[in-house]
Amino acid sequence: MLVEFSLNQSPKAAQPSIAEVARSSGNIDQALSVLPSFVPERTLSEARRLLQPWPDGRYTEAYHRSGGILNLFTPPWDERQDEVWTEMLAEWEAQIFPNDQARQEAFRALEQQWNTTPHPFFAGLTPAQVMVGGGPQEAELASEFLDRFTRMLDGRPFESEGQMLIKTLMLLRGWECQPRKDGRTPLDIIVAERNELLARRARALSGETG
């Protein structure tokens, strides 16, 4: 999660982030060259994975992204548990198409629909919002939540792993819906920032500056 956040942070307001440099130049190693030499190889390797170009079809890599603070504690899942995709696929399979080309076009449209539809197992984020990662505001919010979480639960005994997980998720869901002074909830802030990052990504890919 922290690597995802750092790739979307701009060193200075007017400068592009590492993710934007990678997208606009198409050169991941060049984008990562701004990092100091002491960054461990494991982190660089994770960054390279996150900076890979997105596929034209379904963003299945979203299953393997952190999903940020909203998804940090969600038990791991993948396509096998994805009820949304299973249902979409079943509807597509049940349809009759005039020819194979129409069938393939409908499938491609379905993949795009999955990419941009809020997913119940991604805490309501779309797979595209998961793929783009969090930004500096989410990084700050995540730190705030984890501090609060540590204060509230640290040292408290739990009867079982499941009970600890449920308590943690209850705290997280309560926290993400609490309005702040400006009336916006952490959830609103996170979604808005990820949408802005998606817009910046689109601009970087089209050659416009950040």
Added chain:
Amino acid sequence: MSRKSRKRKRTRGARSKQRSPSASTTRAYQQAIRQADEILSENDAEIRADNWPELALDWFASEEPERDILVRYIAEHKQKLGIPWARDLLRLEVFFQAEDHLQIVEYFERAFPRYPRCALVEMWVADQIFRHGGDFWRARQMYRYAIETLPNHPKPYYELGFMSYLLGDFPGAMDGFNQAADRVADDDVELAARVFYNRGLVRYFLAGDRRAAIADVQEALRRKPNYPQAKEALRGLRGRVRWVPW
């Protein structure tokens, strides 16, 4: 909601027990079964060819609507059940009463695959897998099976609603709680109170609808006046407190 929270006759000798994960060995498993059999014996549960369905019903599903569900299951699969199944079900019930979460799941996994799937049993075992094991995805499949098989039972809807809430899927949570609210019986005080309390809070989180949230939390308190979390939530919803406790 644990099975213990339902109005059930307390079995002599079945005590709440905490097992360490290391106890999940074959020897510990066999020992737990022997203890369960001793408890059954102390409670005069002698399983015979002429009483196994009645014992299964009295022990595992003594109240409606669950009794009726189990009656139908037994009638449908009588040839594949019999004394061994009744013994397995009674042992499972002893583990439930002892709140031996690991043993419940282990016994279910080892003993029950040989019988036709029973949605009622799976629904209760799913609670252990979800709330104690933290295996959401496995429990989810079991609750979905319970919904397919027992579409009028409120509990699997409630559990899926709660799971949706935990996953951050508030519309899904709302749907689960609505479905449960439509089905929950007046005399199922514990579940009804939880359904309305949770629905109220999701209403607040989803749309900031304080009035609807208060109405639901009040309904929860009407069903179960001694419900501390609901009282606290009501104070939060009526006041200016931004943090509404879950």
